Amino acid sequence: MLEFDQVNVSMAGVQVLRRVSFRLAPGATGALIGHNGAGKTTTVRTIMGFTEATGDVRLAGESIAKTPAHLRPGLGVGYAPEDRRLFSAFTVEENVLLPARVGRLSAAETKRRLDRAYDVMPELKELAARPAGSVSGGQGKMVALGRALMLGTKLVILDEPFQGLAPVLAQRYADALKRLRAHDPDITLLITESNPKLLAAFADTTLTIERGEIEQHAAAAA
């Protein structure tokens, strides 16, 4: 589903990713593990088209290396950034629905995806009318996941979703991911995390990143 082939990224003259190659199969749950500054966020930002990268990035076999960033979500890629980045001018539900409006999805498809987001995270429904700027950090992570699910029909990228979450909220978030996996067995998940233990039971593919180099270990990886 997702392939990196000899990807290099430099920022301000410093090479952040070095000849990165890995592959996540359809339906895989990949854990991208690394310390702060190792290159996790740069890897996911490269998938989204926010970096100047060389090498090839492929989605479902097709190269997206030259695809403009704003067209990548339309290919079925949902992204929940590390710091949530909700739009405070809107309510929670408006935040979740905005990708569907931008992508001009039909009413039926929008409803189907919104129902999926609510099935995965029932608590989102209770927050729906709240201004996005007023939700807590943990709730914001849920909203960001809901927004990513409106687009992520093939690949959902979650950047450090557990960072800063209280244990109770982290458990709820993990439960939501399990429901998502049960609901959509074919969807590919890529989750970044600095603590390898947190995703050990959940991920079937582990990508370890150290100083911009990725090593892939997994029985499920091709």
Next chain:
Amino acid sequence: MDSTIFILALLDGVSYAALVFLVSVGLSLIFSVLRIVNVAHGSLYAYGAYVAATLSLAVAPISPWLTFPALLVASVAVGVVVGGVMERFLLRPVYGREDVLQLLITFAVFMIMDNLQRLIWGVQPIFASTPLKLLPNVSVLGVSYTSYQVILLPAVALLTVLGLRYFLRHTLAGAVILAVTEDREAATAIGVDARRVFLVTFMIGASLAALGGALASPTTSLVPGMGADMIVLSFAVAATAGLGQIEGAAVTALMIGIARAFVIYLQPEFEVLVPYLIMVLVLLIRPMGLFGVDKVRKI
């Protein structure tokens, strides 16, 4: 102060505030979304005025009433063509680079447009007051005033406030602009083409400046330098209100417009000083402006 002067100053102030608001809200909109202080914004005001006057003079012999649509056509044409070219070919290549580069480019555009304006329309004053004469005078508490200035201009400003508010809060295009304003990368991650939003926003902001100029054209003689005066004044209004504040810009324009008008009647030598004195006093007390919040990227 006798009551006639008081009413005249008030009406002058409201009428002038409407024009200043149109220009400053365009400046503010562009700054909020693109983070660019467009020094050439006053030139768009001047071109709006000159193109509107040229069109008005051309269509008036056919029917004087055609001068009204001519004002609108001139505004949109200047906003879309000049604004579009500026954003697409001059500003887009330098996004993400040092802010000073964008400032220098818009300053260079201002200089070029100012000289081009003298080349096209010359330095002699141009008058095109047909729209002003077509509408009747009205009597306000015994003082006679043109309805163009006392009714039409404030009405257009009010419609612009309401229209912009509706556009931003209740349409998809407005929601997309708000999203890009708040977080360009997050907006791109949900499929928004931020470059297109920048272009459209710049065109809207430029059209508003040109609309200000077009509506001003029947009320004054058009002379070189009118753009420079307006950019400084509209910047004072936008900064005093707090950059990115639509309703705030309207209230501040009204405040500064009325204060300026009263000073013209009472102590004309202080006319130029008053708007900037208000701006300095406000910014000393509230650096984010009267209506600004901590984060300036709000519209």
